[in-house]
Amino acid sequence: MFEVGFLGGGNMARALAGGLAKKMPPEKIHVIDRHPEKLEKLAADFGVTVHEALGEWVTKLDLIVLAVKPQGMKAALEPVVSLLNPKGAALSIAAGIEAQVLRGWLGGYPVMRAMPNTPAMVGCGTTGFWAPADISSDAVAQAKTVLAAAGDVVEMDDEAGIDLVGAIPGSGPAYVFRFMEALERAGTRRGLSPEAAKALALGTVYGAAVLARESGEPFSRLRENVTSKGGTTAKALEVMNARDIDEMMDEAVEAALKRTAEMKALFR
Ligand SMILES: NC(=O)C1=CN([C@@H]2O[C@H](COP(=O)(O)OP(=O)(O)OC[C@H]3O[C@@H](n4cnc5c(N)ncnc54)[C@H](O)[C@@H]3O)[C@@H](O)[C@H]2O)C=CC1
Ligand SMILES: O=C(O)[C@@H]1CCC=N1
The missing domain is CATH 1.10.3730.10 (ProC C-terminal domain-like)
Structure with a gap:
């Protein structure tokens, strides 16, 4: 079973991590957030592993889910770059930041994109998913496992489809x-x-x-x-x-x- 980490433990991460904790060993789900009270609640409710600081744990992640607000994304990624597992990949759920841009901020790390919606909080999400052609099939399967734990996943042929998912089931x-x-x-x-x-x-x-x-x-x-x-x-x-x-x-x-x-x- 893979190890997944959420960068940001807010509403959407909580929805996805909570769904996922029913499908895989919760200790393999890691969450980092700046608010200790959000982390405490995540650990208490779902048994996931929580972190108040980046560290060696990041190097073991097969998949890192980028779940901070778009405005804070670049700053949040900077200290992560040197810790990334070279065999892993990232999955961004942020609206309006292209995979190519995220990839640049992450020093060339492979990035997939998804657009979930808040009904994911009750397992009734509708999520659009897109992976560039050069992403490994393992990474794609892991990303889909994470997203499917919170509802339906619709695969998009191209990245522009993610924008439309944002404007229809996202918003x-x-x-x-x-x-x-x-x-x-x-x-x-x-x-x-x-x-x-x-x-x-x-x-x-x-x-x-x-x-x-x-x-x-x-x-x-x-x-x-x-x-x-x-x-x-x-x-x-x-x-x-x-x-x-x-x-x-x-x-x-x-x-x-x-x-x-x-x-x-x-x-x-
Ligand atoms: N709310 C929605 O309906 C949807 C949101 N999204 C996307 O999901 C992402 C997250 O949105 P929400 O969960 O609604 O936001 P949120 O504000 O609830 O969660 C973001 C969390 O990231 C944490 N954070 C910020 N900077 C951090 C850092 N450097 N290190 C660790 N943690 C940090 C914050 O403390 C906060 O708890 C956004 O990029 C948004 O575009 C996507 C689809 C739907
Ligand atoms: O309003 C937003 O920007 C985010 C993206 C989709 C739903 N909420």
Whole structure:
């Protein structure tokens, strides 16, 4: 079994390490973070090996997962370079920093990229994964093992696919939560208690998602199943269509992609 280390023990690392701890010996999962309280919680919850400082342990890692915020990545990698296991590889989950750039910061070390999302915290992640052609099959298999422990993994043909994964399932939970907030507000405005409004909005989205997944039907068919001719749903959908929800989502995804391009340019 391989040894994996997470550089950064924040939200996403916690999600991935927590999932992985159920699939492999947790002591083979290492995490370093600047916040001792995050490390204590990771060790207590999952039994993973935690470190407050870099050291010899890094030299034994087969896979190092780069899980700090993009802005702090370059500084975080500098002291790591001299400790890297020459037989290993890196997997970055950071948005907007290209593999080539990371590879440069890591002195030529091989770098794969992934874009997870926060539902990974409950094992329901949707993660995009891409590996350059010169990465060893062992490293690819290890990276996929790490990512698959937190949900579905979709392999991308090229690195640009990672940007799209970022703009759809990566940021997407926030789009859905924003919709849930709006539905909840529509309830409270009409006199529902906050608890009831929250439960109704959550049940709506949860039930719709499970139905879509289990039935495998096209979303349009599922929508039609709800929409009786001349009924209430049709009237509500008329309002949404009049505001052009397709155009709105398209613009939202485009804005996320534009920001990714800006970030990539900043880090080049
Ligand atoms: N939150 C999300 O929905 C998604 C985040 N990502 C990416 O995942 C990465 C991590 O994001 P989050 O987990 O949300 O951030 P976070 O802020 O929760 O975690 C980052 C952690 O890195 C630690 N850290 C920073 N510099 C360090 C250093 N030099 N050495 C050791 N630890 C250090 C911080 O203390 C923090 O705990 C980011 O690059 C982000 O782009 C990717 C997909 C989705
Ligand atoms: O907003 C962000 O930059 C990160 C990347 C995908 C989700 N969160």
